[in-house]
Amino acid sequence: MLTDGLFSDPELRALMGAEAQLSTMGRVEAALARAQGMRGIIPADSADRIAKVARSIALDPTALVASAARAGIPAQAFVAALKDACGTDQAFVHYGATSQDIQDSALVLQLREALMVLEERLAELIEELRSKADAHADLVLPARTRFQIAAPTTLGAKIAVWRAPLLRHLERLSELRPRLLNLSLHGAAGTGAAFGPDAAALRADVARDLGLGAPEVPWHAARDAIAELGGWLSLVTGSLGKIGADLILLGQSEVGEIHAGTGGGSSTMPQKCNPVAAEALVSIARLNAGASGTLQGSLVHAQERDGSALAVEWEILPDMLIRTGAALRLALDLSRSLTPNPRRIAETFAADRGxxxxxxxxxxxxxxxxxxxxxxxxxxxxxxxxxxxxxxxxxxxxxxxxxxxxxxxLAPEQNTGPGNDINMGGEAT
CATH class of the missing domain: 1.10.246 (Serum Albumin; Chain A, Domain 1)
Structure with missing residues (x-):
């Protein structure tokens, strides 16, 4: 789409795309075959061959679209193609597993990579805002409440308010990961019966191979961790949207106290410099807020598996991650270019007359x-x-x-309060 430069992100799109999905499905099937071969559940030589094919198979995603549509789940189309590629070993491919085991476990592997990218960008943004807050800790400007000038504050204190929730989002992510990054391997009805008496041990083996947790209880129909992730993504983009909204207001023509970004021009009004990136932060915040609410609907998951609930995730979650990546990229660019305009700030103080x-x-x-x-x-x-x-x-x-x-x-710099003494480089309290 022509708006991808604002609302999409190439790195996150690749991590959440069809090729990455097929690759991670192959990793899961390979780990399953290796573990079953070591435990004698399937022949060891077949396990080796299956693992090698699963890790190296290159499939055209478009060739699987029709079969995935018929099956109602992409993993089933992948498994069928993998079995064909394994020839005489195909009877031992995907042994005892269900398609959703592969689909969910592959998703978790994708999410692990995507969250690493988001975490890195979030940490970089936090550091950039710390630097800006320190640099402008003593720059006095008007604070505004309900769109009216209220009292003096400092630009450093304002930036500290932007930064504080981002620190908390890093904490939330570390708390979320153990609940999210778990293997799904419980078989058709979640009982693990097809794996035999050593199902728990097999699950632990596969999880260890993939670097994931191995919960005893299946999460086929318990999607709280996915919904929690959606909430976290919405929190991050919501906090970035607040920054965008502030930059829009501080940069508008009759205020002009802060500038950030290069701006966009008008097709007919050459004097304009539209706050395109800041507006995109607000738009993404609203899009993810709505998407998070929709994603919560996947919690209503009937019985042991519900295709209509799963489809909500498949359609909503990847775009939320991609938009969050875009928002962090845009916010970092804005923070780097953030520049106060002391003359306009002084004019605001003069016009206010104290x-x-x-x-x-x-x-x-x-x-x-x-x-x-x-x-x-x-x-x-x-x-x-x-x-x-x-x-x-x-x-x-x-x-x-x-x-x-x-x-x-009544000197403004004497009346910024203890908020001006915030330790800009410290942790949120």
Missing amino acids: AMLAEAAGFYLARHMPRAEAQRIVATALSDMASDSRETLTSALRRLQPGHDWTNI
Whole structure:
């Protein structure tokens, strides 16, 4: 699609694509054959030949589309092709397994690789934001609540807010992995009966070969780990979408306090520099939020296997991973190019005339008089400002409450609070 540059990612698309799926299915079948050969479940020489073919077989994904559609599960089409390729050993291919065992185990291998890429990008983004936060720890700019100027903050503190959930997402990923990266090998109805009395030991052998966990209970119809992964992907892109939304607002024409990215032009308005990458972060966040909700529907998985529930995963999950890869790539590019515009920030402060320091003025006066009286004086100062465009909060309070160093008291850099002392390089707390 022509929008792939924004919403897709070549590396993640390759890891979650059909060729990777076939390759990981081959790895699972090879591990199964090796383990069964060592345990004498199938002839050792047949196991060796099957493993070699399974690891090296090169199939055209398009040639399997029709058979996968008939079977209702891609693994079945792969197994049929593998049996054909194994000739006289085909009776021992896929011995005792069910197609979903192969499909799910292969998916987990794909996910393991994909999550390594996402983790690396996430860690790189976290480090880049730490560097930016440190660099701009003392740069004062207006904070805004509900789209209105509220009080002074610093760009470093704002970036620290962006960064904090990303640190937590790394923690969540490490917690998620043991629940997700597990072999599926329990046979047709999840009982493992076809593998014989040593089914658990066989499962452990195959899992060890593939570097996966070996749960005792089948997860054919228990898809909570997949749904949890979808939730994690949505959390990551949601946090990146927040960064995108902030950059859009801070970079809009009448604000222009922060610039990030190269921007996109208009076909008819040459003066424009559209925040394309930041907008894409917001779009991806919304797409993954909706997809996560749809993926939760796969938890309603009837009996021991439900093709309609599985199909939801097949259609939803790969795109969520690919979009998350795209979002992390875009966010990293934006963070690297993030640049404040001190002149526009100063203009915002000048146009505000100190009104954003009203809270600070009120709390300062409350140390010298009843709070209600302090609030009344500040309200009067704001009213005077509203009626006279030359008035500032400092000048109004100097007249209403002389004897105080209002210039220093209301200096924005003196009123950024302890948020300005955040350890930008530290861990989230």
